Amino acid sequence: MINILLSGVSGAMGTTLQQIITANPNTQVVAGFDQQANTSLPFPVYTNLETCAEAVDVIIDFSHFAAFPKIFGFAKSKKIPIVIATTGLSETDLTAIKEGSLEFPVFKTANLSLGINLIAKMLNEMVAKLESGFDIEIIEKHHNKKQDAPSGTALLLADAINEGLETKKDYTFGRHGRDTKRTENELGIHAIRGGTIPGEHSVIFAGNDEIIEVSHMALSKKVFAEGAVKAAQYLVGKAPGLYDMSMVVND
Structure with a gap:
């Protein structure tokens, strides 16, 4: 015991x-x-x-x-x-x-979560194939009582991605203003807070005419x-x- x-x-x-x-x-x-x-x-x-x-x-x-x-x-x-x-x-x-x-x-x-950690491993292994021609963004959603942002999980996923890239990305936490055009070396991380959302994370690879999205949702x-x-x-x-x-x- x-x-x-x-x-x-x-x-x-x-x-x-x-x-x-x-x-x-x-x-x-x-x-x-x-x-x-x-x-x-x-x-x-x-x-x-x-x-x-x-x-x-x-x-x-x-x-x-x-x-x-x-x-x-x-x-x-x-x-x-x-x-x-x-x-x-x-x-x-x-x-x-x-x-x-x-x-x-x-x-x-x-x-x-077992699922999140398997996703992190998968992202680390796949990003080298997507390094050229894809912009990478992470969106995380949590309940309205969570105090820290971005979530530790969003950073875990971002780090797993960065470790798999030949050219490392700079993390951009949200965007606001009139001069925020995306640069090539950015990895955007965005936080949403509301209601009782237990935790949702999406990693988006946005390329020319195609989008790959990897998502995880915790239901409780x-x-x-x-x-x-x-x-x-x-x-x-x-x-x-x-x-x-x-x-x-x-x-």
Whole structure:
């Protein structure tokens, strides 16, 4: 049985994760972390991780990026493997992740969906054939409560594309004004926010008289929760290092 500490336990993703973890016979939530205490859950919820007394095998972090340094610092001090699903992290956070992974197992991915990670792999392999004669644009759509833009997944897809190109593109985040004619070296990334959209991503290759579009739509948060649990199971027992969803896909 894998004992999980769930960070962001009272949020929408935290609630979904509780259901997925409970339904898995090999996992259980033994503790939670959130900004406010919650006594309605069948396990303790801490507002100060230093008081956590439960034996924890792995942390799943789906919290707000502002809470990340505290959570990651706790994981590092205890050498507890951590699955990081929080987006909008700063350069300082990313540096801490890279350095911390030298000491304990860290799983960092922009998207926990199996489908998205297969698409990223496919894009990386196909873009060399489309480098000449096609303009590339990414459109991402999310619910109206998402705070960071563009999404980490849009950047994941953009990076996968750029890595496969001989001549790297410059990212353009949206366009506005009277002098925004597209240049050849651009890769446009555009964010839409509204309603309860769980997550949609489209990569458009626009050429002369033809358009290729690769799309992914998440119909519920369960896609990401299931991916997080798979990542947690994958990470337990691993040596120190930086892991991501592509490794789970190829495992």
